[in-house]
Amino acid sequence: xxxxxxxxxxxxxxxxxxxxxxxxxxxxxxxxxxxxxxxxxxxxxxxxxxxxxxxxxxxxxxxxxxxxxxxxxxxxxxxxxxxxxxxxxxxxxxxxxxxxxxxxxxxxxxxxxxxxxxxxxxxxxxxxxxxxxxxxxxxxxxxxxxxxxxxxxxxxxxxxxxxxxxxxxxxxxxxxxxxxxxxxxxxxxxxxxxxxxxxxxxxxxxx
Numbered sequence: 215x216x217x218x219x220x221x222x223x224x225x226x227x228x229x230x231x232x233x234x235x236x237x238x239x240x241x242x243x244x245x246x247x248x249x250x251x252x253x254x255x256x257x258x259x260x261x262x263x264x265x266x267x268x269x270x271x272x273x274x275x276x277x278x279x280x281x282x283x284x285x286x287x288x289x290x291x292x293x294x295x296x297x298x299x300x301x302x303x304x305x306x307x308x309x310x311x312x313x314x315x316x317x318x319x320x321x322x323x324x325x326x327x328x329x330x331x332x333x334x335x336x337x338x339x340x341x342x343x344x345x346x347x348x349x350x351x352x353x354x355x356x357x358x359x360x361x362x363x364x365x366x367x368x369x370x371x372x373x374x375x376x377x378x379x380x381x382x383x384x385x386x387x388x389x390x391x392x393x394x395x396x397x398x399x400x401x402x403x404x405x406x407x408x409x410x411x412x413x414x415x416x417x418x419x420x421x
Contacts, residue, residue, distance in 0.1 A: 215245075215405075215413050216296045216331055220303040220376065221339035222369045223360040224349040226389045226397055227299045230339070233398040234297060241420035246293040248286060251300035253279070253313050254357050264357060272314035279305050279313065280322075287329050294412075302326040303336075303379070307371045308359055327380040333410045336381040337401070338372060342390045383408040 217234075219227045231249055238245045250257035253275060254264035270278070283302050290296045306323040341349075343365045350362060360368050376384065385405055392400060409417070 215409065216290055216294070216334045217298070217337060218301050218303070218330075218334060218381070219297070219299045219337045219339060220301070221372055222341070222346060222365060223355070223358065224346045225339040225341045226392075226394070227339055229394050230397050230401060231297045231299045234401070237398060237402075238295065243295055243416065243420070245295045245297045246289060247297045247299075248289065248301075249297075249299035251279075251282070251298075251304050252308065252357075252359055256355075256357060268357070272317055276309060276314040276317060276319055279309055280319075283322075283326060287326065290334065291329075291331060303372070303375045306375060307368060311364075311368070312359055323375065324378075324380055330381060333383070333413075334381055335383040335385060335405065335408050336376065336379055337405075338376040338384070338386045340369065340373070340386065340388050340390075342388075343369065345390045 219231060221227055228249055231247055235245050235247045237243075248257070254267040256264065259267065283305055286298060286301065290298065302323045306321055310317070346365050346369075347362055350358070376386070385401075385408060387397075387400060387404065389397060406414070406417075
């Protein structure tokens with residue numbers, strides 16, 4: 215399965231990809247997982263490296279982000295089981311807002327989608343603004359991206375990108391009332407109609 219997960223910060227993307235990765239490992243399905251499209255990257259970098267990344271000039275941030283987005287086109291084309299949290303849609307929203315505001319580079323998210331494998335699934339996770347704010351207060355990220363006052367606007371942008379996306383296999387899950395331990399089972403149940411024959415047969419064999 216090739217899955218791109220998108221949604222405003224604190225909707226549960228990392229919770230789901232980590233759970234899905236562990237689920238796959240237990241069943242011999244080895245996902246290539248990348249959850250490092252925010253600045254600073256908290257997936258691989260040391261605290262010192264994260265601080266250095268924050269200080270990079272906006273022009274270089276944009277160039278780095280564009281390079282890694284295009285690099286991951288090769289990743290998703292050459293791995294049949296891939297989890298990309300955020301990826302090109304997150305970059306299209308967060309980049310101009312937070313990483314390099316005022317720099318009018320042309321958008322390229324639809325061009326990226328024209329190169330994605332046809333079995334790619336786009337998952338939008340959502341949550342009510344007041345729920346996102348409660349999560350922000352209860353478990354603040356070390357390097358938050360979305361300010362509390364931007365939650366509504368950013369959520370609307372993710373919804374607009376989801377609807378505009380050229381990816382044909384789409385799924386939306388509202389996590390507002392969903393306990394973290396129910397996110398994976400909910401996803402596994404709802405994604406089945408979007409799976410191709412290969413994944414359906416494999417999942418049935420390991421369930």
